[in-house]
């Protein structure tokens with residue numbers, strides 16, 4: 001059973017502090033090599049399978065294709081706009097003007113609003129280099145308060161139904177809550193059985209902030225992730241016991257922990273497989289064994305620290321010790 005005591009989780013969705021519901025599984029769309037046709041095909045396949053939640057970001061270069069796929073699904077009557085939950089994120093280079101950024105996203109996606117707009121990282125940069133090392137001269141002084149005020153403006157203007165953060169520690173959220181007129185609805189962070197984020201999730205639960213899990217499978221076969229989560233022998237053992245795949249066990253574990261999971265796949269078979277997690281459950285023993293797995297964060301953010309220009313001299317400072 002999905003944990004019923006965690007922030008109003010019912011069936012396949014959870015309630016946000018705005019009153020809206022967020023589907024517990026969303027398709028991740030971070031596209032490194034894929035072209036527009038591949039993204040459109042994946043989103044269309046996901047809609048047909050039943051996904052109603054799509055995670056993009058200005059950084060991913062998937063907004064345009066996602067918007068195209070969604071708009072053709074609206075036109076064909078497969079789904080209506082109200083049926084889908086779309087998240088996008090402010091780039092590290094756009095903290096000065098979130099209103100202009102979200103307007104550009106909406107134009108890219110041909111949508112009138114998004115359901116959730118997140119500050120992608122607590123980092124402000126001059127130039128965006130997604131996977132290459134960020135240079136010292138690229139960092140700009142960070143002023144999260146003014147960024148958040150502009151995020152609030154985006155919501156007040158009706159450009160997004162909810163606002164939130166990504167890659168924020170409990171401490172960074174606590175600082176933000178001191179001045180926020182609108183509290184964040186979501187913190188989207190790395191989370192999987194080998195990086196369970198217990199402290200952050202307890203904190204978010206207490207403050208009615210929903211947690212979404214990025215790299216929920218540990219990002220196998222990507223430059224930033226590892227196969228160690230999906231290849232973990234305990235996960236294989238549990239999968240064999242239930243007659244499920246390892247990915248299904250990992251994703252089911254995520255939703256039973258009360259978070260929404262955002263697996264990325266551009267393969268129709270795996271998109272379908274990842275969605276089949278709602279009609280069975282893990283046992284308390286499974287949870288107990290998974291809770292004892294050794295913890296290791298995969299994407300530590302070393303790119304975002306330096307001793308001169310970054311607001312964070314070490315990765316410990318970036319995560320306020322939550323690493």
Ligand SMILES: NC(=O)c1ccc[n+]([C@@H]2O[C@H](COP(=O)([O-])OP(=O)(O)OC[C@H]3O[C@@H](n4cnc5c(N)ncnc54)[C@H](OP(=O)(O)O)[C@@H]3O)[C@@H](O)[C@H]2O)c1
Nearest residue numbers: 028029030055214215216217218219220247263264265266
């Ligand atoms: N906020 C942030 O800072 C942040 C950071 C990272 C990611 N994200 C979001 O989270 C999403 C997911 O994260 P992610 O892509 O890093 O990691 P992930 O979803 O854990 O893993 C994606 C990888 O798993 C493979 N895969 C998917 N389903 C599988 C299955 N059933 N069996 C075996 N392999 C499977 C995919 O390959 P195929 O495509 O070939 O299936 C891909 O190589 C992203 O797309 C993005 O939307 C957000």
